[in-house]
Amino acid sequence: MRRATTMPVFAPGWRPRWGSECLILAAGGVYFLAAAPFIPGLASWENLGNLLSNLLPLLVIAVGQTLVLIAGGIDLSATAIMAVTSVAGAMVMRGVPGHGPVAALAGVGVMLGMGTAVGWGNGFAITRLRLPAFMVTLTSMMFFSGLALWLTQSQKINGLPAAFNALGGNLAVELILTTAVVGLTAWGLGRLLAGRWLYAVGHNPRAALISGVPVGPVVMAAYAFSGGAAALGAVLLTGRGETGDPVLGRYLMLDVIGAAVLGGASFFGGRGGVGGTAAGVLFIKLVDNSLSLQGCSHFTIMMVKGGLILAAALADGGRRRLAGEDQGGRA
Amino acid sequence: MNRPGARLLRGALNQASLILFALVFAGFGSLSAKFLSPANLLNILLQSAPTVIVAVGMTFVLLTGGVDLSVGAVMFVGAALAGKAAPGGAGPAAAVGLMLAAGALLGLGNGFLVARLKVIPFVVTLAVMSIGRGFGLWLTETRALNLSNEFLQVGAARVLGVPVPVLLAGAVLVAATVVLGATPFGRQLYAVGQNAAAARRAGVNTRRILLIAYVLSGVCAGLGGFLSLAQLGAVSSKFGENYEFKAIAAAVLGGASLQGGRGRIFPGALLGATLIQAVENGLVILNADPYLYPLVTSAVIFLAVLVDATRTSLLAESHRRQIRVEP
Amino acid sequence: MIEFQGIEKRFAGVRAVGPVSFDLPPGATLGLVGENGAGKSTLMNLLGGNLQPDAGSMRLAERPYAPHGPAEAMRCGIAFIHQELNLFGNLTIAENLFLTRFPRWWRSPFIYRTGLRAEAGKLLAQVGLELDPHTPMDRLAVGECQLVEIAKALAGDPRLIIFDEPTSSLSTREAERLFALMAGFRRQGRSLIYISHALGDVLRLCDDLVILRDGLVAGRGPARDFTIPRLISLMAGRVPEATAPAPTPPREPAGAVALAVRGVSRPGVVRDISFELRRGEILGIAGMMGAGRSELARILFGLDAPAAGELRLHGRPLQGATVRERVRRGMAFVTEDRRGEGLCLEASVADNLALAALPAFARGRARRIDRPGLQAALTPVKAAVRLTADADGRAVKTLSGGNQQKVVLAKWLLTKPGVIILDEPTRGIDVGAKCEIHELIRALAAAGTAVLLISSELEELTALCDRLLVLNRGEITATLARAEFDQARILAAALPGERSA
Structure with missing residues (x-):
């Protein structure tokens, strides 16, 4: 008996389903256990702390991307939003006199507001102007990464308020912030009206519309959320680096989309979830971390990650074919 | 619907990319007489030759309803191979062979994964992009490689007064137009892009069509990479970066649809690629801040996509079935 | 051979x-x-x-x-x-x-x-x-x-x-x-x-x-x-009661006007459509393929805008109301394209059933779904359409056409609609499910719902409906009361005249 690909609103009791998230979580566990004896330092507390702090910003951004993927879209502009909010926030904080908590607050507010606004703009162009999501977010990626470079003339912006740097630099703060945002999102996807609407829109926007779902606003909200999540990731990373960086996150797109896909999100919409994406992020960062400890260069890691995403897509395809689900051959 | 104004508007929208093209040229031309000089126009063609070729390959993939994000990495792998082989005495001829072979091989990999193993094109080509770029960086040890002067000579050479890159781009355009328009493969490619399941039922070998489309995209990326190399004379670690987006933008500007089944090589891909290059060239001539280039280019692309979407929805409106003829 | x-x-x-x-x-x-x-x-x-x-x-x-x-x-x-x-x-x-x-x-x-x-x-x-x-x-x-x-x-x-x-x-x-x-x-x-x-x-x-x-x-x-x-x-595999569904027994005169349509036109689609649909009434729309029946339904449900005319739901104007507002005010629409517009095929039966009624079960400012309440409301609805209880977690696409259509109907029953528009509700489904859906339509009307039934099967229309409109090239060419139902008469009104050839 084939079962639905998303958890129903009323799960008749939790039971392990061999969905993508379990698969990837298990793969991550096996990998960790197998690699730990051979890579000295992998299982040390210090390294695990490192791993965690590297993982959290990516998790926030990938969760934002997951929401867009559930809605059946794609957000290529997430990394550009990170860069532009990073420099805009830094400029604002440098401009606010005092360099104290007030400046930090203003900076964070500007960054989150700007990220959400850019994401909302993407959503507006996609739903109201009916432009293809790929092209809209592609052009906004080009535009905002260009804007970040133009604003700073490629210079990094130093001298940010200490209160701001503490946000990204302090693991405990970072952990609490991220857990709150990600946990609330996971809860909302399953339990709130908006979350159920999001899945319905991703499954079939026409059926959702006829069932009284406000399709346009839901999709716009997903993009706005993705933009906001990218900005929050930028807050964490900018604080950690203590600089406004015009090329922040430029190589992160692969990790973001890879994590979501590893976690079972689909480009056809309606599939995926926060749990899966978190498992995907964990796996990618674990591989990243273990290879770095082994002294592998960044290009080796790039190749491995590419191969990993391919393998995951193949495994997921195989799993779904075994389960008798349909496959699509289009982007 | 039959008011002359509406008809004029629809006519204008149908030729939107041409009009946009003319507007850009007229705009820059009015700001600087130098822009429209024959030498500069030829220069634009010369600069856009690699993009034209890569965009042609991209059009094949877009027509199937897929996308190829790996073309930039393919260019880089080919260039890295050529760069590694060059000090050992390999000239441009050997380099072009290497680059085409690398393109065909990576394209074959993409095509195999998409057509046979049915993995989503976006994921496949994103992964191959990462693998390819990593491999290229490993080859070059992340250092820039300088090539012999022979390469630059190829880039600057002329046959009957026409630069070799322009000739090559022209040849690719003609060949691709003929393949798409006048061979069974080309027509079947359109069918697969329109509705792959229906094409399979109709007896079209959809796997073969998909495979060939990705191989052609890889080969075009290899050739485009060679021309780009011949113009730059060196391989940096950023060679070909973001070229996939440039090629997609060029193909879409020329009227290709990301949904598949719609798009043309001529004038589509040619127009799109030269338009992007013309904007950049015009900004250079106007001595604009180089940081503004991506801002203006992306704005132009956005505008073109917007116009195209308006056109499509207006056409859909007028194609809608009429139940009754209004008196 | x-x-x-x-x-x-x-x-x-x-x-x-x-x-x-x-x-x-x-x-x-x-x-x-x-x-x-x-x-x-x-x-x-x-x-x-x-x-x-x-x-x-x-x-x-x-x-x-x-x-x-x-x-x-x-x-x-x-x-x-x-x-x-x-x-x-x-x-x-x-x-x-x-x-x-x-x-x-x-x-x-x-x-x-x-x-x-x-x-x-x-x-x-x-x-x-x-x-x-x-x-x-x-x-x-x-x-x-x-x-x-x-x-x-x-x-x-x-x-x-x-x-x-x-x-x-x-x-x-x-x-x-x-x-x-x-x-x-x-x-x-x-x-x-x-x-x-x-x-x-x-x-x-x-x-x-x-x-x-x-x-x-x-x-x-x-x-x-x-x-x-x-x-x-x-x-x-069994003896049919009859080829056509048994006629609806004569009933009390219908109640108050639920949906009033006055002079609705949309260029190229429909012209000057006026009718009243009463509570508890089953009003049929007959016509040839392409006569504008589905297009009219889309206009009534707010998916396309009329160029002229007025719509009133329970006496209050519907002008400018979005689909979402119409659903909230008690309208329901079973489209002819079950797979394309009626269902989220990949999603579970339970998610599909709940979709239209979700806002009614959203509590508080965060609009949290009241899951026990929803579950409780679903049980009688599932029983009404005879969907087995264990279907909840299955993907809708694994169900037969008849059961899929029952899911669509049950989705709307959950919203307790005052007006339901059914566009070819029994097309392409098996005989057993068809009978069940006919019974369901009668039960809905008996409970006071106003039903607008579009169908290409004349037997279905004449058996179920209290009144029949015939649509021809976007115009109403006949309005027939139950006593006037006659295949030849309906066909004559539905067939386009020679001038249209």
Whole structure:
């Protein structure tokens, strides 16, 4: 008996389903256990702390991307939003006199507001102007990464308020912030009206519309959320680096989309979830971390990650074919 | 619907990319007489030759309803191979062979994964992009490689007064137009892009069509990479970066649809690629801040996509079935 | 001509067809009937090479026949005209006809356009379609597309042509044109297999019949030995109460006006539509395919905007109300496109059932879903449509067509609608589910819901409705009360006049 690909609103009791998230979580566990004896330092507390702090910003951004993927879209502009909010926030904080908590607050507010606004703009162009999501977010990626470079003339912006740097630099703060945002999102996807609407829109926007779902606003909200999540990731990373960086996150797109896909999100919409994406992020960062400890260069890691995403897509395809689900051959 | 104004508007929208093209040229031309000089126009063609070729390959993939994000990495792998082989005495001829072979091989990999193993094109080509770029960086040890002067000579050479890159781009355009328009493969490619399941039922070998489309995209990326190399004379670690987006933008500007089944090589891909290059060239001539280039280019692309979407929805409106003829 | 010997096909271990054995004499027309899911399409896909059997064999003209793909089946002289048309709007008619066998310039890979046009012209002439072969396909009407599909089948000069539900999207006139073509093919000595739910057509057109039920042959013989009631009982495996649903018993006069429509027009679609729909009333809309029935329903539900006219729901204007507001105010719409617009196929049954009523179960400012409340509300609704309780977690796409339609209905029942618009609610579903849906519609009306029923089946309309509107080219040409229901009268109002030819 084939079962639905998303958890129903009323799960008749939790039971392990061999969905993508379990698969990837298990793969991550096996990998960790197998690699730990051979890579000295992998299982040390210090390294695990490192791993965690590297993982959290990516998790926030990938969760934002997951929401867009559930809605059946794609957000290529997430990394550009990170860069532009990073420099805009830094400029604002440098401009606010005092360099104290007030400046930090203003900076964070500007960054989150700007990220959400850019994401909302993407959503507006996609739903109201009916432009293809790929092209809209592609052009906004080009535009905002260009804007970040133009604003700073490629210079990094130093001298940010200490209160701001503490946000990204302090693991405990970072952990609490991220857990709150990600946990609330996971809860909302399953339990709130908006979350159920999001899945319905991703499954079939026409059926959702006829069932009284406000399709346009839901999709716009997903993009706005993705933009906001990218900005929050930028807050964490900018604080950690203590600089406004015009090329922040430029190589992160692969990790973001890879994590979501590893976690079972689909480009056809309606599939995926926060749990899966978190498992995907964990796996990618674990591989990243273990290879770095082994002294592998960044290009080796790039190749491995590419191969990993391919393998995951193949495994997921195989799993779904075994389960008798349909496959699509289009982007 | 039959008011002359509406008809004029629809006519204008149908030729939107041409009009946009003319507007850009007229705009820059009015700001600087130098822009429209024959030498500069030829220069634009010369600069856009690699993009034209890569965009042609991209059009094949877009027509199937897929996308190829790996073309930039393919260019880089080919260039890295050529760069590694060059000090050992390999000239441009050997380099072009290497680059085409690398393109065909990576394209074959993409095509195999998409057509046979049915993995989503976006994921496949994103992964191959990462693998390819990593491999290229490993080859070059992340250092820039300088090539012999022979390469630059190829880039600057002329046959009957026409630069070799322009000739090559022209040849690719003609060949691709003929393949798409006048061979069974080309027509079947359109069918697969329109509705792959229906094409399979109709007896079209959809796997073969998909495979060939990705191989052609890889080969075009290899050739485009060679021309780009011949113009730059060196391989940096950023060679070909973001070229996939440039090629997609060029193909879409020329009227290709990301949904598949719609798009043309001529004038589509040619127009799109030269338009992007013309904007950049015009900004250079106007001595604009180089940081503004991506801002203006992306704005132009956005505008073109917007116009195209308006056109499509207006056409859909007028194609809608009429139940009754209004008196 | 063709012989099935113990053919069997399984999907994921579940038997879809067989073992089935029967044969078709050369030059004969075979009617293949059965409920949805009885295995007709699977059997024909085996014949057409789209699927390979798990057991058994086929013989074509006394020789073993085991095609590995549609192309091979075509070479063997078997043409398959699918229910959904395999045509490409971005190609020309000629290119569609010769997609897999383009004429070439001598030994070159290039298409010989002049030859292509000539060959295509010949094929189009055979089906009586007078169009330039280089016309783009997307300019053609549905009936013309069907003819192109048949012309495509003729290109291989087939000995056997399979028609799978060819009339389901055709007007009466287009269908008659198709039947005339089929008669021509028979005179040319070709064998035909005709699959249809229109049993009257099947009896009229076919020499032999094969009735499938649950993948097995439930009956076969010359067509003259069968009647429609007997066919139905063989298809369903039980004795039918009657061919048509029993008429709704006479009821109390209907209640207050629920939906008032006044002078609604939309250029090119409908003109000056006015009617009133009362509580507890079942109002039918009859008309030919393309008369504007579904388009009118879309306007009423707010999916398309009317250019003129006024809509009132329970006395309050509906102007400018979005679909969401209409749903909140008690409107419901079962569309004709069940899979495309009615359901999220990949999602679970429970998620589909809950979708329209979700806002009513959202609590607090965060709009948290009250899951126990929703669960409790669902139980009686599922019982009303006789959906089994364990279906909740299954993906809707794994259900049969009838059960899928019940999910759509149950989704709307959960919203407790005051006005429900049903567009072809029983199209393409099996006889059993059809009866259940008819009962459900009556129960809805009896409970005071205003029902607007659009259907192409006159029996369905005349049995269920209290009143009937006839739509013709976007205009109401007749309003009939129950006593005036008469097939001839309805058809006369629905058929376009000669001026429109």
